[in-house]
Amino acid sequence: MTYVRSHYRRDGTFVxxxxxxTRPRAAQPYAARGRATPRRTPVPRPRPVRTGPTTYVGPYYRADxxxxxxxxxxxxxxxxxVAAGSGLGFIILILVLLALASGSGDSGKTPSGAKPSHSTSAPASQHR
Incomplete structure (x- = not known):
């Protein structure tokens, strides 16, 4: 005799x-004649109809x-x-930060490799 542990069937019922x-081999008429036992085709389970957006949850183990x-x-x-709004806010924040970093702060500085230009307040004759 064989012990079968408690389990859930595919249709969700608890056993x-x-x-x-266990049956002895001689008690199985099809095995003695050499015929294969007829197989039952599994009944397809109905898939739930998903309406609206979904997300995939990966397999995991619970605390128990x-x-x-x-x-x-x-x-x-x-x-x-909420997810759509937060994404748009994040993009706007990045655009504002890029605009501040690239544009307004560097206008008064001279590039490191260039010579400074002559000041417009001094006459041109004094610089020769």
């Missing part, structure tokens, strides 16, 4: 742990040690609005 009786398979989770419209 308690139990002892299963239970493994959770990877799955798609629907996102609420509020979460989508």
């Amino acid at each position: 308690k742990g139990h002892t299963r009786r 040690g239970t493994r959770v398979r990877g799955h798609h989770r629907s996102i609420s419209p509020r979460t989508v609005a």
Whole structure:
């Protein structure tokens, strides 16, 4: 006899742990004749209809040690609005920082390799 641990079937029903009786080979009529046992085709499970945006959650282990398979989770419209708004705000912040860094602060400085120009207040005859 073989002990079968408690488990969940593919359709979600729970099976308690139990002892299963093993059959001797002579009791299987198809095996004695050499015929293959007919196989049942698995019934396809209906896929849930996803309406709206979804995100993929990767597989992980819970604190109690239970493994959770990877799955798609629907996102609420509020979460989508917050995510879209934060992305736009981040892009605007980067554009403002780039404009400040490249534009207005460097206009009064002279480049390091160039000679300074003559001042316009002094007459040109004094510089020769």
